[in-house]
């Protein structure tokens with residue numbers, strides 16, 4: 001490995017802040033996020049790409065969920081430490097190459113391309129309010145554990161959404177007419193599961209089926225038909241939904257227990 005010629009004279013801190021378009025600028029505090037799932041293969045492959053472009057300077061790549069530093073880097077002990085928002089992990093090749101040009105050579109064109117990419121991925125920037133407390137571990141079912149199993153089995157561990165039990169309503173409401181067992185907010189990148197499912201009489205596979213459905217909403221963005229109508233469950237969605245091992249069994253369980261779910265508190 002040759003000596004680095006491109007090392008700056010001051011090998012101290014050289015954090016770079018790229019201009020982030022208005023739409024992606026979110027003034028939020030991010031709590032440490034132990035639930036950021038980073039696809040290790042994708043991280044390694046991008047790290048390799050940066051290493052190939054860095055003229056012998058070893059590059060170490062870490063991934064964050066932090067919008068304050070979408071792209072930052074500093075030299076430390078002869079190593080170029082790069083930290084990137086997770087949206088770059090599955091960025092197209094040209095965007096990843098632009099990253100290398102931007103970080104290593106401060107290339108202006110590359111910077112513009114990156115700004116556009118960040119802008120068009122604004123929906124992936126987590127807008128989680130600092131007040132939402134995640135509560136994935138229920139009394140009977142651990143959503144985090146189920147999520148990880150589903151992620152490995154059906155999604156190549158690539159779903160990096162967050163998951164939580166929804167809030168219980170304490171008031172004495174009349175019996176529900178309908179119930180939304182799960183929801184996915186793309187803006188918050190957050191899956192909420194209705195707390196009535198955190199019961200001993202609700203089988204784990206049923207909770208998993210609801211979670212699986214919401215994970216598909218994260219994995220398959222809604223499509224727009226020609227008239228501009230949103231299609232929440234396009235055919236690909238329905239096909240992948242059926243891949244879930246207990247799909248039919250879950251539907252049958254739901255039919256048999258819908259009354260109990262509507263009454264449950």
Ligand SMILES: [Zn+2]
Nearest residue numbers: 213217232233
């Ligand atoms: Zn749905």
